[in-house]
Amino acid sequence: KSQVSDLPAKEISPSYDWFQTESLVTIVTYTKQKDMDLESVIVDYQDGSFRAEIIIKDHSYLLYTELSHEIQEDITVHVAEKTGKVEIVLKKKDNISWKYLGHPLENHNSFTxxxxxxxxxxxxxxxxxxxxxxxxxxxxxMLPPGTHLQVPIGQHVYLKQTVAGTEIVKPYTPVLDSLYLDLQEPIHPHNKYIYFMMKIYHTGLFTPHFDCLQIGDGVSLSSPEGNFKKSQLQELEELFLLAAGTGFTPMVKILNYALTNITSLRKVKLMFFNKTEGDILWRNQLEQLADKEKRFEVEFILSEPTSEWTGKQGRISLPLLSGFVKRSIENSRVLVCICGPEPFTEQGIRLLKDLNFSKEEIHSFTE
Ligand code: FAD
Ligand code: NAD
Structure with missing residues (x-):
């Protein structure tokens, strides 16, 4: 009986192979895809179970098995970007020969x-x-030692806590520990630490409980999600970032990546909407960055300013945007990123369309 597949002809499921030396077990998958990198591979080793998810475009190839023998927790991942070969190297706990890799768990060796x-x-x-x-x-x-996971720029994860017997799950966007970029240094790829900037709402379901966690306490973190792609920044000449409140969080890594890696970039402009001066996140860092980095400009707009505020005021509007989100070169390659409360984002998209930005030139962050 022939197997029915809903996959396009080109997306035939990959397979894996494994081999061993006295001290190592190597699991190899040939994805035959370009543009694979360390972000495409998520590995977890918890309680004897080994799980690897290899993300290939909009599909995932899953390896999930209860290993036949114990391994050490430091797992190494190699990705050959040209061929899409993924190698996961496990260190045996005992130097004995394995007869088989493990017992398959749910959806092992599946491509969905x-x-x-x-x-x-x-x-x-x-x-x-x-x-x-x-x-x-x-x-x-901090990620557990047996996990290899890198959250791609512009993507979010879900955090999960159990509060009074009920699981509560909310999405959050990782940021950097600061904006102090050393423009010479590439972003360190092997990071065990993930930073979140989170606003606490006293009557909120998730955040007040999260804030009560003590140092050393545990919290569950999902694999990354989201539809932003780094390639949207490639060859960009001008980047506009429109953020409101904690809608600033996806902009942090984008800003850093764009200024560090996109050589074609001439201008990055952040328009940051907040209620009051006291609500502005990383104001000093943003001002220092603007002083140091000629291509970067920031403007703060307050919706509930005190009488001393001499800067711009109000909520997102056509007059505010038309002066700021403006091509400085005709037909330049631009991207406008927008994130904040839903009504802010929706209104922003409408205004950007009125200003003749195309769908491809606007990226909005939503769930
Ligand atoms: P909620 O229970 O959702 O309540 C939030 C506020 O709304 C409270 O003040 C509450 O009293 C009020 N409220 C709740 N229900 C009602 C109602 N029916 N009518 C009127 N008021 C109501 N947040 C961050 O801080 N940092 C991030 O990096 C971040 N990233 C995100 C990424 C994505 C993709 C998305 C979609 C959201 C992100 N958020 C982020 C928001 C985050 O997911 C939560 O929504 C936020 O933390 C509030 O959660 P909460 O459960 O504490 O509050
Ligand atoms: P806030 O209430 O402090 O408001 C910040 C600014 O947003 C205001 O000063 C105002 O200029 C603007 N604003 C608020 N309500 C508006 C409305 N109805 N119409 C037009 N403009 C409005 O913001 P906050 O409490 O920091 O909330 C941030 C929001 O961003 C949350 O809703 C959060 O879910 C969302 N968020 C989304 C993502 C994502 O990736 N989708 C990431 C982070 C945050």
């Missing part, structure tokens, strides 16, 4: 549309929390 893969969680540890403003803090979580 990424949206059907479901979220997988691993337990992270709260490492630190630092005040950013009166209601917003920077939290650092």
């Amino acid at each position: 549309a990424h949206r059907d893969t479901g979220l997988y969680y691993r337990k992270c540890q709260l490492i630190s929390k630092v005040d950013v403003t009166h209601d917003t803090k920077l939290y650092c979580l």
Whole structure:
């Protein structure tokens, strides 16, 4: 009986192979795809179970098995970008020969549309929390030692806590520990630490409980989601970022990546909407960055300013945008990123369309 597949002809399922030396087990998958990188591979080793998710375009290839023998927790991942060969190297705990890799677990060796893969969680540890403003803090979580996971720029994860017997899940966008970029240094790729900038709402379901966690406490973190692609920044000449409140969070890594890696970029302009001066996240860092980096400009707009505020006021509007989100060169390659409360984002998209930006030139962050 022939197997029915809903995959396009080109997207035939990959397969894997494994081999061993006295001390190592190597699992190899040939994805035959270009543009594979370390972000495309998520590996977890928890309680004897080994799980690897290889993201190939909008599909996931899953390896999920209860290993036949114990391994050490530091797992190495290699990705050959030209051929799409993925190598996962496990270190044996005991130098004995394995007869088989392991017992397959649910959906082992399956290739499914990424949206059907479901979220997988691993337990992270709260490492630190630092005040950013009166209601917003920077939290650092550490991944467990058996996890290899890098959150791509512009993507978010879900955090999960159990509060009074009920699981509560909310999305959050990782940021950097600061905006102090050393423009010479590439972003360190192997990071065990993930930073979140989170605003605490006293009557909120998730955030007040998250803020009560003690250093060393655990919180579950999902694999990354989101539809922003780094390639949207490639060869860009002008980048406009429109952020409101914590809608600033996706802009942090985008800003850093664009200024560090996109050589064609002439201008990055951030328009940051907040209620009051006290609500502006990383104001000093943004001002210092604007002083140091000629291509970067920031403007703060307050919706509830005090009488002393001499800067721009109000909510997102055509007069505010038309002066700021403006090509400085005719037909330049631009991208406008927008994130904030839903009504802010929706209104922003309408205004940008009125200003003749095309759909491809606008990226909005939503769930
Ligand atoms: P909620 O229970 O959702 O309540 C939030 C506020 O609304 C409270 O003040 C509450 O009293 C009020 N409220 C709730 N229900 C009602 C109602 N029916 N009528 C009137 N008021 C109501 N947030 C960040 O801080 N940092 C991030 O990096 C971040 N990233 C995100 C990424 C994505 C993709 C998305 C979609 C959201 C992101 N958020 C982020 C927002 C985050 O997911 C939560 O929505 C936020 O933290 C509030 O969660 P909560 O459960 O504490 O509050
Ligand atoms: P806030 O209430 O402090 O408001 C910040 C600014 O947003 C205001 O000063 C105003 O200029 C603008 N604003 C608020 N309500 C508006 C409305 N109805 N119409 C037009 N403009 C409006 O913001 P906050 O409490 O920091 O909330 C940030 C929001 O961003 C949350 O809703 C959060 O879910 C969302 N967010 C989304 C993502 C994502 O990726 N989708 C990421 C981070 C945050």
